[in-house]
Amino acid sequence: MTAIKHALQRDIFTPNDERLLGIVNVCKAGKKKKNCFLCATVTTERPVQVKVVKVKKSDKGDFYKRQQTWELRDLTQVDAKDASKENPEFDLHFEKVYRWLASSTAEKNSFISCIWKLNQRYLRKKMEFVNVSAQLLEESVPSGESQSVAGGDEDALDDYQELSTREEQDIEGMMEMCEYAISNAEAFAEKLFKELQVLDGANIQSIMASEKQVNILMQLLDEALGEVDTIEGKLSSYEEMLQSVKEQMDQISQSNRLIQISNTNNGKLLDEIQFLVNYMDLSKGHIRALQDGDLTTPKGIEACINASEALLQCMNVALRPGHEKLLAVNQQLLLFTELRDTFARRLTNHLNNVFVHQGHDQSSTLSQHTTELTLPKHSPLHRDLLRYAKLMEWLKNTHREKYEGLSRTYVDYMSRLYEREIKDFFEVAKMKMAGTSKEAKGKFATLPRKESALKQETESLHGSSGKLTGSTSSLNKLTVQGSNSRRSQSSSLLDMGNMSASDLDVADRTKFDKIFEQVLSELEPLCLAEQDFISKFFKLQQHQTVMPPLAQPETEEPDGSTPSRIPPQAEHRHSMSSEKDLVRLMMNKIFQSIETELNSLIALGDKIDSFHSLYMLVKMSHHVWTAENVDPASFLSTTLGNVLVTVKRNFDKCISGQIRQMEEVKISKKSKVGILSFVTGFEEFAELAETIFRNAERRGDLDKAYVKLIRAVFTNVEKVASESQKTPRDVVMMENFHHIFSTLSRLKISCLEAERREAKHKYTDHRQSYVINSLGQPLEKLNHFFEGVETRVAQGVREEEVSYHLAFNKQELRKVIKEYPGKEVKKGLENLYKKVDKHLCEEESLLQVVWHSMQDEFIRQYKHFEDLIGRCYPGSGITMEFTIQDMLEYFSSIAQSH
Numbered sequence: 006m007t008a009i010k011h012a013l014q015r016d017i018f019t020p021n022d023e024r025l026l027g028i029v030n031v032c033k034a035g036k037k038k039k040n041c042f043l044c045a046t047v048t049t050e051r052p053v054q055v056k057v058v059k060v061k062k063s064d065k066g067d068f069y070k071r072q073q074t075w076e077l078r079d080l081t082q083v084d085a086k087d088a089s090k091e092n093p094e095f096d097l098h099f100e101k102v103y104r105w106l107a108s109s110t111a112e113k114n115s116f117i118s119c120i121w122k123l124n125q126r127y128l129r130k131k132m133e134f135v136n137v138s139a140q141l142l143e144e145s146v147p148s149g150e151s152q153s154v155a156g157g158d159e160d161a162l163d164d165y166q167e168l169s170t171r172e173e174q175d176i177e178g179m180m181e182m183c184e185y186a187i188s189n190a191e192a193f194a195e196k197l198f199k200e201l202q203v204l205d206g207a208n209i210q211s212i213m214a215s216e217k218q219v220n221i222l223m224q225l226l227d228e229a230l231g232e233v234d235t236i237e238g239k240l241s242s243y244e245e246m247l248q249s250v251k252e253q254m255d256q257i258s259q260s261n262r263l264i265q266i267s268n269t270n271n272g273k274l275l276d277e278i279q280f281l282v283n284y285m286d287l288s289k290g291h292i293r294a295l296q297d298g299d300l301t302t303p304k305g306i307e308a309c310i311n312a313s314e315a316l317l318q319c320m321n322v323a324l325r326p327g328h329e330k331l332l333a334v335n336q337q338l339l340l341f342t343e344l345r346d347t348f349a350r351r352l353t354n355h356l357n358n359v360f361v362h363q364g365h366d367q368s369s370t371l372s373q374h375t376t377e378l379t380l381p382k383h384s385p386l387h388r389d390l391l392r393y394a395k396l397m398e399w400l401k402n403t404h405r406e407k408y409e410g411l412s413r414t415y416v417d418y419m420s421r422l423y424e425r426e427i428k429d430f431f432e433v434a435k436m437k438m439a440g441t442s443k444e445a446k447g448k449f450a451t452l453p454r455k456e457s458a459l460k461q462e463t464e465s466l467h468g469s470s471g472k473l474t475g476s477t478s479s480l481n482k483l484t485v486q487g488s489n490s491r492r493s494q495s496s497s498l499l500d501m502g503n504m505s506a507s508d509l510d511v512a513d514r515t516k517f518d519k520i521f522e523q524v525l526s527e528l529e530p531l532c533l534a535e536q537d538f539i540s541k542f543f544k545l546q547q548h549q550t551v552m553p554p555l556a557q558p559e560t561e562e563p564d565g566s567t568p569s570r571i572p573p574q575a576e577h578r579h580s581m582s583s584e585k586d587l588v589r590l591m592m593n594k595i596f597q598s599i600e601t602e603l604n605s606l607i608a609l610g611d612k613i614d615s616f617h618s619l620y621m622l623v624k625m626s627h628h629v630w631t632a633e634n635v636d637p638a639s640f641l642s643t644t645l646g647n648v649l650v651t652v653k654r655n656f657d658k659c660i661s662g663q664i665r666q667m668e669e670v671k672i673s674k675k676s677k678v679g680i681l682s683f684v685t686g687f688e689e690f691a692e693l694a695e696t697i698f699r700n701a702e703r704r705g706d707l708d709k710a711y712v713k714l715i716r717a718v719f720t721n722v723e724k725v726a727s728e729s730q731k732t733p734r735d736v737v738m739m740e741n742f743h744h745i746f747s748t749l750s751r752l753k754i755s756c757l758e759a760e761r762r763e764a765k766h767k768y769t770d771h772r773q774s775y776v777i778n779s780l781g782q783p784l785e786k787l788n789h790f791f792e793g794v795e796t797r798v799a800q801g802v803r804e805e806e807v808s809y810h811l812a813f814n815k816q817e818l819r820k821v822i823k824e825y826p827g828k829e830v831k832k833g834l835e836n837l838y839k840k841v842d843k844h845l846c847e848e849e850s851l852l853q854v855v856w857h858s859m860q861d862e863f864i865r866q867y868k869h870f871e872d873l874i875g876r877c878y879p880g881s882g883i884t885m886e887f888t889i890q891d892m893l894e895y896f897s898s899i900a901q902s903h
Contacts (some may be wrong), residue, residue, distance in 0.1 A: 006030070006112075010463065013060060017069060022049045027119030030108040034094055041072065044104065045119050047127070055123050057097070077124065082133040083117055114141055209666050277325070284322045285337050287344070291315050295348040300355045306392050309348070313399040316344055320403070349404040352396055353528075356411055359390065360418050378437060378520065380527045381432050387538040398544040412543060416594045419535075424598045431602040434524050435609055438517060459478055514693075517610060518620040524606065525628045532596060532641040545584040583617075585638055592640035605650045611655045615662060616690075618655040619697045619707075625649045626703040653706065660710045663690070667721040678732040679846030681725055684741050687718050688748045695752055706758040715760045720743065735775035737845045740851060742768040772851075776858045779837060784830070784866075790821045791873055798877075807877040815881050820875070827887040831895045834863075838899050862898040864889055 006028070014025045029044035032038045041061040056075040060069050074096075082098035092282045093107040095117065107113035117134070124132055134142060195235045291312035298312065299305030320341050328334050401408040539545065610617040629649050632642040667683045691711070698707045722745075726737035742764045749761035792811070797807050807813050838856065845851055867889060874883055887895075 009042070013042065013069060014331065017058075017060060017071060018044075018046055023047065024049060026123065027116050029112045029116035031105040034104040034106045040108075042069075042118065045077075045116065045123060047123065053127050055127050057120075077120070078128055078130055080120070080132060082135060083120060083137065084135040085113070085117060085137045087160055088136045088138045093380075114138075124741060197646065277328075281328070281331075281334065281337075285319050285334065287315060287319055287341070292344065295344045300352065300393075302390065306396070309352075310395045313348060313396060316341060316348075317399055317403060320345065349407050352393075352400060353407045353411055356393060356397075357414055359393075360415060360872075373724075378430070378433050378523050378527070380531050381426055383531075383534065383538075387534065387542075390542055391538070393542065394542050397542055401544055408543075412591065416591050419551065419595045420597060423535075423595055427596070427598050427602055430527065431524075431606055434520055434606055437520050438606075438609055438613060454630075514614065514616065514620065517614070517617055518624070518697075521606075521610065521617075522619055523625050524603075525624060528599065528603075529628060529632070529641060532592070532599075532644075533635070535595065536588060536592055536640060539588055540584075543587075543591075545588050573658055589638070589640050589643070596644070600644050600647055603644075604651055607648065607651055607655065611659075613661075615655075615659040618652060618659045619694055621652045622649075622656045622703055622706065623697050623701045625652045628806065630702050656706065656710070660713055663714060664717040667717050670721065670725065672725055672729060676731050677727065677844065677846065678737050679740065680744050681722060681737075681741055683721065684718060684744055687714055688744070690714070691748060691752055691754065695754070711754060711757055712760075715745075715757055719760070719763070732844055733775065733778075735771040735778065738771040739768055739775060739855075740846060743851060772855060772858060776855065776862050779841065779859065784825055784833070786821050787825055787870065790818065791870055794873055794877055804876045805879060806879070813877075815878055815883060818878065818881075818883055821881065822886055825886060827891055827895075830887055830892070831899070834895050835899055843888075856896065860892070863892060863896075867892065 010028055012027060013028070018025050022708045023046040025044055025046050029043050030040060039061075041059055044058045044060055046056050046058055050734055057075045057077060057080070058071055059073040061072045062068075062071075063070050079099050080097060082096075084096040086094045086096070086100070091110040093110050093113055095105055095107065095113055097103045097105070107116070117137060121134060121142050123138075124130055162670060282806050290308075293313035294305075294308040295316060298309040300309060319337075324334070399410065399413070400411070607621055625645060625648060629642065629645045632639060632645055636642060663683075663686070670681065670683060672678055672681075694707055694711075698704055701707075722738065722741045726734040726741075729737050746761060746764040746768055749757050749764060754761075794807055794813055797810065797813065798804055803808070808815055808818075811817075837859070841855055841859075845855065867885065870885065874881070
């Protein structure tokens with residue numbers, strides 16, 4: 006291995022200025038064995054570069070060549086595979102992993118140790134050595150083969166020094182003088198040794214000759230030492246003098262430092278005193294205002310407000326650590342606490358008295374209240390109390406218990422006051438509504454009833470009538486018109502009811518609408534004004550501020566009790582509840598009777614006339630919408646919303662009641678039906694509703710009611726038509742659906758467009774059915790004859806062969822035609838006209854329309870008969886006894902004569 010190492014050094018590395026320090030004979034693991042050498046080298050020039058070179062023997066000769074080179078700094082990991090057992094395999098991790106198999110474990114370990122030493126010496130790079138024995142990774146150079154392989158060369162590298170230029174010149178000159186130095190090294194070395202001995206002798210003689218100069222030098226050194234001792238003595242004396250000066254200067258510095266500390270402490274003390282004086286001093290004027298200030302005059306109130314704010318500012322000062330131990334501070338805190346409690350009691354007592362006095366004044370005003378439908382205004386009371394708003398805010402921040410007590414007192418007092426006012430206000434409203442009802446009863450003296458029995462009478466009338474109305478006067482009209490139990494009354498009374506009831510309904514409902522609107526218009530500003538006052542007076546529209554705890558001693562009230570403070574639980578509870586909730590809670594307590602009174606008024610209006618629910622639904626919806634736009638969570642919005650639910654429920658009951666009336670309608674078996682009462686009732690309802698709900702917010706509720714009512718009308722019209730005995734079913738259906746179609750076309754209700762088209766379709770179908778059924782009567786035998794002809798043709802008989810059948814020959818046809826001369830046809834048409842006139846009612850004026858339809862149908866049948874004669878009896882010359890022109894004259898003369 007040594008010979009190979011020297012050969013590689015000579016042939017490969019010396020030409021490249023490199024030194025070979027480690028070598029190992031390897032082959033690639035797991036492949037066909039092709040031996041090569043891994044060499045660890047360093048460059049001779051600085052900076053030193055450390056490399057790992059793969060050297061392989063050339064295939065064409067016995068020389069070696071470099072195959073691959075890696076920088077040692079690129080090596081990241083060395084894996085020896087097994088540290089405890091001998092294993093010649095190892096891995097080197099460069100840009101990829103190279104796996105090698107060494108010729109022996111010793112060579113592998115020597116090479117790994119060499120790499121570790123080179124890294125430690127030149128690179129100091131963090132390199133991982135995995136599965137490597139700790140003995141290999143030591144600084145000491147191992148013995149044996151490792152010494153020869155790596156360690157010796159590395160130490161030689163450490164001892165090597167380059168020759169200087171002068172040394173090179175001397176060696177060259179010496180070698181020129183001794184030309185035989187290269188050929189005879191021993192003679193050259195002997196000559197050099199002799200010259201060295203001559204030089205050593207010359208040096209000794211020179212030393213002995215300089216002894217005298219040495220003695221002189223020693224004497225001079227002794228004198229110098231004496232001078233040094235003299236100087237040291239002087240320096241010692243100077244040092245002693247400076248030491249005393251240093252001590253004096255230290256004393257002066259200490260004194261200055263103490264003076265500076267004293268000045269600093271005095272400045273801090275002055276700042277603390279100024280802080281306490283500036284922030285914890287209350288002027289005598291403020292103290293006097295808190296103790297004896299006038300709370301009745303604006304000037305006195307202003308002084309109390311300024312004094313209370315100054316007191317709160319003093320009490321809220323954030324004391325610094327240690328202030329609470331000062332006697333003056335504790336005395337001042339005691340003074341502040343006494344002033345706070347004293348002023349809080351004065352303010353609470355005064356505001357309680359203000360509430361009482363204002364209550365008496367308001368009660369006297371209330372007692373003088375007339376029967377006008379208005380609510381007393383509380384703006385003077387609010388204006389007087391708002392002067393104390395800032396004091397209430399102060400009380401809220403300093404004495405929460407008294408603040409809450411005042412709030413409860415105000416709520417209790419105002420709830421009683423408003424209860425009386427609202428009760429009287431609604432009594433006036435109910436009287437005006439009852440007055441409207443009494444006027445209605447005065448005009449119908451023949452139908453007296455008491456208000457207490459109104460609902461019972463209404464229900465009884467619903468059972469005997471189909472009229473779609475809920476008002477007292479309309480029900481009186483229905484009683485006269487539709488109730489079989491009252492048909493014995495005189496016709497004059499019926500005429501009077503028909504003439505005046507509708508006008509009276511409109512007047513009553515309009516008056517009720519105005520009364521209900523005035524009630525809501527009076528309540529709305531009252532609630533808004535009170536809510537605005539509560540927010541401003543009790544300071545509930547802004548976030549509450551909790552006073553920070555004060556470092557103050559426990560004191561006692563004059564009565565011996567401890568001063569009241571807000572308990573932590575109450576403080577937490579108030580901090581969690583929002584200001585709007587507190588306002589709404591107070592408003593609920595103050596106006597707790599509004600919702601009850603409104604419901605009572607709504608019940609009365611609904612009792613007087615169920616159609617009032619339409620007016621109330623529109624008005625209430627509008628006011629709820631207005632209140633929600635201002636504040637969706639306000640008391641007014643919530644209360645009106647609850648009442649709106651009741652109104653909507655009454656509206657639904659009204660619609661259900663009308664449908665129930667339709668289902669309970671009974672018709673007379675002896676008289677013709679005509680236009681059903683609930684059909685005209687629906688017309689009146691739709692006209693009224695369209696007037697009321699024009700541009701209303703709750704149009705959707707009306708549209709839903711329309712659909713329910715019209716479907717009920719359709720169903721019950723068909724039901725009554727099926728039950729009718731006096732009037733043909735087609736006539737009942739035709740007239741009523743024509744009336745419904747006319748009503749919907751006139752009112753143009755968009756949600757009922759499909760029902761309008763359906764009503765037109767039913768009217769047209771039943772008119773055509775009635776016309777066809779009626780026209781079979783005047784030419785009955787002729788109709789039967791031609792029906793037989795059509796039957797034979799339908800059975801397969803050829804048309805020209807029909808005349809050969811005995812029952813349908815030409816003689817039989819002439820015989821049947823002779824039975825219907827022009828006079829007989831005209832007479833039959835006159836009877837038909839009278840019968841149609843008897844079936845139809847006068848209200849719809851459909852007689853001429855039906856008569857014209859019959860004329861068209863008769864002409865169609867006439868042409869059909871002539872066509873059958875031409876096809877089944879060709880060339881017979883048989884014609885009808887009358888022409889189409891004759892028929893037109895008959896129809897026209899009959900219509901004009903009637």
